[in-house]
Amino acid sequence: MDSVAPLLVAGPLEVFRVVSQPFAENSYIIRRDAQPGCLVIDPGFEPDTIISLLDSLGLEPEAVxxxxxxxxxxxGVAPLRQHWPRLPIMIGHADAEKLTDPVANLSAGYGISVTSPPADTLLKHGDGVGFGGFEASVVEIPGHSQGHVAFLFPTEPMLVFAGxxxxxxxxGRTDFPDGDFAALAAGIVEHLYSLPDTAIVLPGHGEPTTVGHEKKYNPFVSAP
Ligand SMILES: [Zn+2]
Known part of the structure; x- marks a missing residue:
């Protein structure tokens, strides 16, 4: 199990991470100061590890x-919902059907069938979603998945949960049925490379990076 030390701290927000195999997917848990409510972003294939981490930190999720x-x-959404039956689920409107369709969410291709309860809230570009006294803005960037969104927290430094x-x-890969490299590249330039260089990008796989680092070194999408 991951250490209970936060991965990083931005202002009053502490971010914890659970890495789920077999895809080394990052699930993030965010809390404000040491308060008991937390947020879970992208719970993957190791929900028991997430639940143990929350238990050990004395946290209850307010939303996924x-x-x-x-x-x-x-x-991990269905197991978390089983544990906390009133847990609200939010996703970009154009990815809503992937929650309940194993072909669309690509699990059928791996010979398994993953489904989630349907979302309680469908998000669109420009929405604000609240947690911990902050309003994170929702930015829609299709190309890896049609309804992909990023969550931007106006902390210092800014946090970008980029999936x-x-x-x-x-x-992200763009060779899926709804993939589109041009749309992904354009969305990254318009909505992420326009953020402060110090903004921390917390991706769905691998280590955190910054907007400034990617503008300079990303070999796939260059800064304009
Ligand atoms: Zn993906």
Whole structure:
């Protein structure tokens, strides 16, 4: 099990991470100061590890936010909902069907069938979602998945939960049925490279990076 030390701290927010195999997917748990409510972003294939981490920190989730509907990012939603039956689930409107369709969420292709309860809230570009006294803005960037969103927290430094849009010196795959490299690249330039260089990008796989680092070194999408 991951250490109970936070991965990083931004202002009053502490971010913890659970890495789920077999896809090394990052699930993030965010709390404000040491308060008991937390947020879970993209609970993957190791929900028991997430539940143990929350138990050990004395945390209860207030909501699950999903960057997109691929199975490695949603596999833990149903188990968390079983544990906390009133837990609200949010996802970008164009990825809503992936929650309940194992073909669309790509799990059927791996010979398993992952589904999640349907979302309580469907998000669209420009929405604000609240947690911990902050309003995170929702930015829609299709290309890896049609309904992919990123969550931007106006902390200091800014936190960007980017799912599979932008990784450390890489980007999300665009060879899926609803993939589109041009849309992904345009969305990264318009909505992420326009953020402060110090903004911390917390991706769905791999280590955190910054907007400034990716503008300089990302080999797939260059800064304009
Ligand atoms: Zn994905």
């Amino acid at each position: 936010w999903l960057t997109h509907g691929h199975s490695d990012h949603i596999a 599979d849009i932008l990784f450390h010196e890489s980007i």
